[in-house]
Structures are given as C-alpha cells and as structure tokens.
Amino acid sequence: MEALPDLTLHRPATLAELRALLDANPTARLLGGGTDLLVNLRRGIDTPDVMVETTRVADLHGLSVADDGALTVGAAVTLERLAADPAVRAGWPALAQAAEAVAGPTHRAVATVGGNLCLDTRCVYYNQSEWWRSANDYCLKKAGEMCHVAPKSKICFACFSGDVAPAALVAGATVRLSAPTGEREIPLTDLYREDGAAHLTLAPGEIVVSLTVPSVAGWETAYRKVRVRGSVDFPLAGIAMAIQRTDGQVTALRLATTGTNARPLLVDGIDALLPAPADEAFLDTLERLMGKQMQPMSSTFTPQTYRRRVALNVMRGLVGGEGLRV
Ligand SMILES: Cc1cc2nc3c(=O)[nH]c(=O)nc-3n(C[C@H](O)[C@H](O)[C@H](O)COP(=O)(O)OP(=O)(O)OC[C@H]3O[C@@H](n4cnc5c(N)ncnc54)[C@H](O)[C@@H]3O)c2cc1C
Structure with a gap:
C-alpha cells in the first residue's frame, strides 16, 4: 500500500457549497464514506489533488416517503x-x-x-498495488493498453x-x-x-x-x-x-x-x-x-x-x- 498522496480535502456543509467546490476544481474526486476510494488511493490507483466530501452536506442526508409512496x-x-x-x-x-x-x-x-x-x-488486474500493476504493464482500465482478462478486447471487463x-x-x-x-x-x-x-x-x-x-x-x-x-x-x-x-x-x-x-x-x-x-x-x-x-x-x-x-x-x-x- 502507498501512503496517501498530498491532497486538499474539502468538507462542505451544503449542496451549493459542494457544487461550487466541484465547479472550481474540475479534477476533484468526490468522497463519500471512502470505504472503496481510500483503498484505491492507497494502492496508487488514484492520485487526486483535491477531494470533496459528501458526508457533511445536510441536503444529501434526506430519507423520506412521498405522498405517491x-x-x-x-x-x-x-x-x-x-x-x-x-x-x-x-x-x-x-x-x-x-x-x-x-x-x-x-x-x-x-x-x-x-x-x-x-x-x-x-478486477484482479486492477485492484492491486502500484508495483504489481506496473510489473504487469498496467491494464486497459488504468494506464495500460491491454485487457489482461480479454487480451484482444477494445473494452475493459x-x-x-x-x-x-x-x-x-x-x-x-x-x-x-x-x-x-x-x-x-x-x-x-x-x-x-x-x-x-x-x-x-x-x-x-x-x-x-x-x-x-x-x-x-x-x-x-x-x-x-x-x-x-x-x-x-x-x-x-x-x-x-x-x-x-x-x-x-x-x-x-x-x-x-x-x-x-x-x-x-x-x-x-x-x-x-x-x-x-x-x-x-x-x-x-x-x-x-x-x-x-x-x-x-x-x-x-x-x-x-x-x-x-x-x-x-x-x-x-x-x-x-x-x-x-x-
Ligand atoms: C473489505 C471490503 C468489502 C466490501 N464489500 C462490499 C460488498 O459486499 N458490496 C458492496 O457493494 N461494496 C463493498 N465494498 C465497497 C464499499 O465499501 C461499498 O461499495 C460502499 O458502499 C462504498 O460507499 P462509500 O460511500 O464508502 O464510497 P467511496 O469509497 O467514498 O466512493 C466510491 C466511489 O463513488 C464515488 N462517489 C461517492 N459518492 C458519490 C456521489 N454522490 N455521486 C457520484 N459519485 C460518488 C467516489 O468518487 C468513488 O469513485 C467493500 C469494501 C471493502 C473494503
């Protein structure tokens, strides 16, 4: 596992603030609970400069049943x-x-x-550490040119x-x-x-x-x-x-x-x-x-x-x- 990359984490409180942060940082990654994304960051799969977290945004915490059911x-x-x-x-x-x-x-x-x-x-060829993926010349999903699962395929499986x-x-x-x-x-x-x-x-x-x-x-x-x-x-x-x-x-x-x-x-x-x-x-x-x-x-x-x-x-x-x- 890699160390987390240096990054700026924003934790907006409203949807308007979250929207403004994403608009101002087009390459930002959205972070929910981080249970999947953080693992990928530690594997070096993703290296964002900026992350914007959803979990403090009050507007995103609703759970309701409308009149139409x-x-x-x-x-x-x-x-x-x-x-x-x-x-x-x-x-x-x-x-x-x-x-x-x-x-x-x-x-x-x-x-x-x-x-x-x-x-x-x-994929078994993707959810791996940076050195593992680099030793396999990466893959179609990230940084490589071949799908190891279907080598002749133009799309990733x-x-x-x-x-x-x-x-x-x-x-x-x-x-x-x-x-x-x-x-x-x-x-x-x-x-x-x-x-x-x-x-x-x-x-x-x-x-x-x-x-x-x-x-x-x-x-x-x-x-x-x-x-x-x-x-x-x-x-x-x-x-x-x-x-x-x-x-x-x-x-x-x-x-x-x-x-x-x-x-x-x-x-x-x-x-x-x-x-x-x-x-x-x-x-x-x-x-x-x-x-x-x-x-x-x-x-x-x-x-x-x-x-x-x-x-x-x-x-x-x-x-x-x-x-x-x-
Ligand atoms: C050991 C282990 C076991 C797991 N088992 C399962 C399992 O059985 N089933 C399963 O479904 N998952 C599993 N997961 C994956 C993960 O825990 C869940 O899928 C979880 O629901 C991901 O939600 P999160 O909020 O943590 O997402 P995050 O990790 O924060 O984000 C996941 C992706 O969604 C994007 N994202 C987050 N919120 C939004 C949004 N509002 N709009 C657009 N994009 C968004 C992020 O940018 C990221 O790309 C497992 C993970 C681990 C580590």
Whole structure:
C-alpha cells in the first residue's frame, strides 16, 4: 500500500457549497464514506489533488416517503441507516437486504448510498498495488493498453459489484444528478454502461444527489447474494427480484444482477414470457435469457463459469420460491 498522496480535502456543509467546490476544481474526486476510494488511493490507483466530501452536506442526508409512496434517499445516507430504517424494511425489503449485505458493519456505518451506486468496477488486474500493476504493464482500465482478462478486447471487463443498484433497478428507481449546468433526473439503468473502464455515464463534474425508488406495494421483492466470506465480501454474484404472482402464475417479473457484468444488469425481455407458471420449463427459459445477457469474465478470484452457475441458481431459487438449488 502507498501512503496517501498530498491532497486538499474539502468538507462542505451544503449542496451549493459542494457544487461550487466541484465547479472550481474540475479534477476533484468526490468522497463519500471512502470505504472503496481510500483503498484505491492507497494502492496508487488514484492520485487526486483535491477531494470533496459528501458526508457533511445536510441536503444529501434526506430519507423520506412521498405522498405517491416513492422513497427518496440522499446520496450521503449511510447504508447502515438505509438498512435499519423501518419504512425501508417494510416497504422495500430487497433494498434493505441489499444495503445490509454490503461489506461488514463498520463499512456500512460510513459507506454511503451515492458511493455504493457509483462504486468503481473491480478486477484482479486492477485492484492491486502500484508495483504489481506496473510489473504487469498496467491494464486497459488504468494506464495500460491491454485487457489482461480479454487480451484482444477494445473494452475493459472489470466487474461492477455494488449490492444496492440491482435492488433499486428492479423497483424502477431513478437518480437525481447535479452537474455544473444544472440538475436532471434519469432512470438508474441509464447511469451505467457496459464498459468496465467507464461504467458510469456521469458527465464531468456531475454527481448523484439522491435515489428515488417507486413504491413496490403489491410486489414481492428480494435480494440474495453469494460471497466467498459470508461476514464481509463483495458479491461473487447477486440477484434482485421483484415479482407478482396470481393463481400460481407469474404475472410480472423483474430481475437484476450484480457481479456478472461491467454494470448492474436489468435483465431484458422477461415481459414477453409472461404470464407463466413458475415451473421448471419457465425457469429454464429464464436461465437461457439471463445467460445470454450476463457476461462474467475472469476478472475476479472465483471462476467465471462458477459465478454464472451461482447467479442462475440464485435466480431459480428466488423465482421458483423453493429455496436454492446449488
Ligand atoms: C473489505 C471490503 C468489502 C466490501 N464489500 C462490499 C460488498 O459486499 N458490496 C458492496 O457493494 N461494496 C463493498 N465494498 C465497497 C464499499 O465499501 C461499498 O461499495 C460502499 O458502499 C462504498 O460507499 P462509500 O460511500 O464508502 O464510497 P467511496 O469509497 O467514498 O466512493 C466510491 C466511489 O463513488 C464515488 N462517489 C461517492 N459518492 C458519490 C456521489 N454522490 N455521486 C457520484 N459519485 C460518488 C467516489 O468518487 C468513488 O469513485 C467493500 C469494501 C471493502 C473494503
């Protein structure tokens, strides 16, 4: 691990101050709880001159349910608070389960919703010390010219491994963004693209201000992840589900994955299969549909074929409602 680089840390108290600091320092890095970013700084992956912290910005700490039933969570709300909030636990179980499944308790006490949604992608060739990466001639994601995972590829296959995004995606969430030019709201799915080196679509200086999750009343929602170390670990695969069942038929279904692609993946094309009974034939069809869209690569310590099998088995357990067939 490297020593932290010399840098100036700003700790604004309002969104207007934070905006002004980012506008005045276009190369500044935004710091949430720092549970991922600080590790990357200590690895020499990032060497910012200026960092601007979100956690003291009062405007980013809201957590409220509107009259239309939608939940809005500020970007600086901690995952500990999100997971423990009674309204979230009752109304958005998958979201609470996902927040509760991130890292360990001490991480969650400071880790923020904004930091989790904007979590950097991960790869065994990237999350390494400076000397390790330099000895390997770096990689496509940072300072190098080749993706060691897919040497002929022009794009990077580092993997998105945040837990909260899939749970929010299956509820049809949106994010509010603040840019030097003003604010805008976009579907959460549009925050991401399938490129491990540039998986966020944020414009320069643009930040996430809040996450809004519509009511999921009438839906059964769940988030399940599998990880190597049960007490504290990134998902080797995580699946979020929102489902409606009527008279033994699945009438509505949304599935999203993490740990499988360079972005959290909202599975496409499920509507065309519904209504359908949640039987083996339907689960086989879902497997084929998801299997084509997932792209686990050898970017993590667990083999890609294993992660694919785990993701599909977790999906079968959730949709089939009969426990995991692992
Ligand atoms: C041992 C260990 C285990 C972990 N396990 C998991 C896990 O199981 N699941 C998981 O999801 N994560 C895991 N993490 C990663 C991390 O702890 C979490 O993802 C956490 O939620 C990140 O939030 P943060 O506030 O600390 O982000 P930070 O580290 O502060 O920031 C992360 C990134 O988000 C950007 N960012 C922060 N806030 C905003 C914003 N409002 N708008 C735009 N960009 C922003 C930062 O610039 C940075 O690039 C783990 C980390 C460690 C060290």
